[in-house]
Amino acid sequence: MPEFLLDGRSVPFEPGQTVMEAAIAAGIYIPHLCWHPAFEPHGSCKLCTVDIDGRPASACTRPAEAGMQVTSGSEALRRLRLRLTQMLFVEGNHFCPSCEKSGDCELQAMGYYLGMTDNHYPHFYPRRELDASHPDILLDRDRCIFCELCVRASRKEGKSVFALAGRGPQTRLVINSPSGRLGDSELDAGDEAAGICPVGAIVRRNTAYRVPIGQRRYDLAGIDEESLARERPLLGRADGPTED
C-alpha cells in the first residue's frame, strides 16, 4: 500500500482515499466538523486545515498521494483551528449553558479540545428565525454552522428537506415545504437528517435531557477519542457524490 507521512508517522492509504480518511483509518485524529465518514466531503468548515508539503490544504477533500509530508499537530495549526472555532461561535448565537445539546455538541467539544477559553472576536448577535413548527424536531437556526450535513443526509434519503439560501454572512438554512416551515416538510424524527446535526441546530424534541449533563458524549471522552471510536467503523460508507 502507498503511504504518506503525517506528523512523522507513516500512514498507508488506498488510492482514492482522502488524507482525512486515511488518517482516521490509521487511528489518527484530524479535527473536523463538516466531514462525516458516511457522506461526500464538503470542505467548508476548514477545521481540518493541514500543511501538505509546505502548503495549506483541507484534509477532508485532498486525495492522499504517496510521499506527501503532512503536518497536522503543530501549534500554529492548533491556533488556526482555535480561531476558526471562535469564528463559528461568534457568528451565531451559542449559549451553551442553556442549550440542550450541551455535552453532545461537536462545536463545544472542539472548543475544549483546542483549549478555547474566550471568544476572542466580538459577537455578531445575528437575528435568525427559530422553527418550532414540527412536532418532533426543533430547528434553532441560531446554532447552525452551515456544514450542510443535514442537507447531504436528507438528499441521500431522497427527501431533500434542507438547502442553504442567501450568501455570505446572510447564508441561512431553508426548508423544502410549501410554507418553508419544517412542520410542513417530509422530515421524520427517525430520519438520519434529523439526527446528524453536529451542533444544537436540529434537535429531536423530548429527548433533550434523557442523558443527564455529566454523562453525555463529550463528558465521557474528548472529541478526538470519541470521533475515532464512532467514525472509524463507518469509513467507506460514503457512496458516490451526493452533490445535487
Place this chain on the structure above:
Amino acid sequence: MPDATEIARDAIARHGTAPVQLLAVLHEIQRRYHGIPRAAMEVVARAFGRSVAEVEGVIGFYSFLHERPHGEYAISFSDCPVDRFLGQDELIERLCRQLGVAPGQVRDDGRVSVETTSCTGLCDQGPALLVNGRAIPALDPGRIDTIAGLIEQRRPLEQWPGAWFRVEHGIRHPGPLLEAPEQPGKALELALELGPAGVLERIERSGLRGRGGAGYPTALKWRYCREAPGEHHVVCNADEGEPGTFKDRELLRLRTGDLVEGMTLAAFVTGAREGFLYLRAEYGFLAAELEQHIAERRSAGLLGHTILGREGFDFDLHLVTGAGAYVCGEESALLNSIEGRRGTPRNRPPYPVTAGLWGRPTVVNNVESYIAACRIVLQGAEWFTRHGTERSRGTKLLSISGDCARPGIYELPFGTPVGEVLELCDAGEPVGVQVGGPSGTFIAPPEFARRIAYEDLSTGGAFMVFGPDRDPVAIAAQFSHFFAHESCGFCTPCRVGTALQQRLMERICGGRGTVADLQELEQLAGLMRQASHCGLGHTAANPVSDTLARYPEYYQARLQGAALQPQPGRPPADSRKEVARDA
C-alpha cells in the same frame, strides 16, 4: 399585471427547462414581477425538477434576484471607490430625497427602490447606475433630477432618452490586439490546415498565459482538457467582476468575432461540441449584440454543424447571463452557476480540465485569452512574442480609472512600468495605485518602477489611480466592505473573516480603532489567506494588508486618541472630529 405564477409559466415556455436556462427564467420573472415570490418558485421548481428550497437557495445567492419584490423601477448605484470619487454618495442622496425613498428600501407604493451594487464596470465613465438591469453611465445632478421626474411620471424605460444608455468604448491606447482587423473564419481555415496538434503547438510556442489574472498557460489547459476522456466543453469567463476592470466590456463588443473564433479553436483542439459564454448581468446591454453575432456566424457556417464544411467539426455556443455575484468569476463557481446552482466554488482537485461542466472536461478562459489565441493562430507565435517579457508574452489590456485625466482602456506590452502607465493616462502624483483591483496589489510611489507582468505585478486588467488627497485607509475600508458583501459564505474563514475585517475597518475609520485592532487585522489577513476555500478569501485581505504595510501613518492617525499627537499623513477632517469626540 398577470400574477407571478402565470409569468413563471410564460418564462418557462419561452426558455425551456434545461438547467442552463434556470437563471434566464428567474431573470425574466424578476424583470416582469420585480420579485420572485414563493408561488413562482414552486412553478419553477416543478418544471426544472428541483426542490423549492433549492430554487430559493439559488435566488438568495444572487444580488439581482429577490424573493420580495423590488420597485417597479429598481435602481442600483455602482458602489466602487472610483464612482464615489465622482460624487456617487451625493447623487444617491439626491435621488432618494426627491423620490422620498430610503436607500435599500422599496417605496410604499412599490414604484421604486434604490440600493447600491458592486462595481458595474463603468468606472471610466461613472458615476453609473443600473435601472432594471440597464446601465446609465455619466450621471450628474441634472440627470438624477430628470430620472426622478421620469419615475414619478411612470414613463417606461423605452421613453427615457436613448443617449443615456450609451456606453462609450473608451479605447485610449490600442495595440496589436485591438488594431488588427478581424478576419472572420480565417483562423479556423488555418486551424483546419494545421490540425489540432499544430494549433496547440502554435499557442504553446507563443507562451500565452491566461488573461483573467492567474496566468495559467493556455496551451497546457487546452492540452489537459483534450487528453481527458469523454465529451468536452468550452467556456468563456466574461464575468469581469473585479472592481475597476472593464476591458472585457469592450472586447466583447469590438472583438466579438475573434472571441467566438478563439472559443471555436479551443473546441477544435479539445473536440468540444458545446460552449457557453458566461456574461455578467451588469453587461446585459451587450447580450442582444452577442446573440446576433452568434446567429450570424451560424448562418455563415462558422458555428454549428460541419463548420467550414469539415465533416465532424461541430460546435455551438450559448450565452448565459449571471445574476450579480463576484465569486461567479471563479471558474468552478462559474460552472455551478451555468448549471443553475448556487455559485459556490467547488472542491479541487478535480480541476475543470478533467471534471468541469456536468463533470465533463472543460476549458475555462478569459475573454482576452480567447482573442489572443485567435490572433496567435492567425499571425503566428512570433508576432505575439515580439511584445512583453520572457515570462509574460504579448500585450495586456488595462482598464484605467480613478484620478487621472485620461481614464479608459490601454493595450500595453507586458513589462511596462507603472510609472509609464501613469504618465500615459496623465495621473499626476498619485498617493497609490491599486493594480489588479482589490484582489491585486495596492502599491505606493516608491514602487512605481515595478512592472505589469505575471512575475511582478499580476493583473486581470484593473488599474485604479488614487490621487494625492485620497485616503488609502478609507479605500481599503470600502474594499473590505466589497469582500464581505461578495463572500459566498461557503467557508468559515472568509464568511466570518471578511465580516470581522469590515467591522474593524469601520471602527478604525470611525476613529475608535486601537493598536490591537491593527494587529488583529494582520492576523485575520493571515488566516483568510491560509485557510480559505477559494481565491476570493485568499485575496480578501489584500487591500488592508497592503495599505497597512505601506501607509502605517495613515492608520496611526486614525487610531483612538491619535488627535492628541502631532501626526504625519493626512487624516481627513471628519475623522479628526470623531477622534476628538471619542478622546
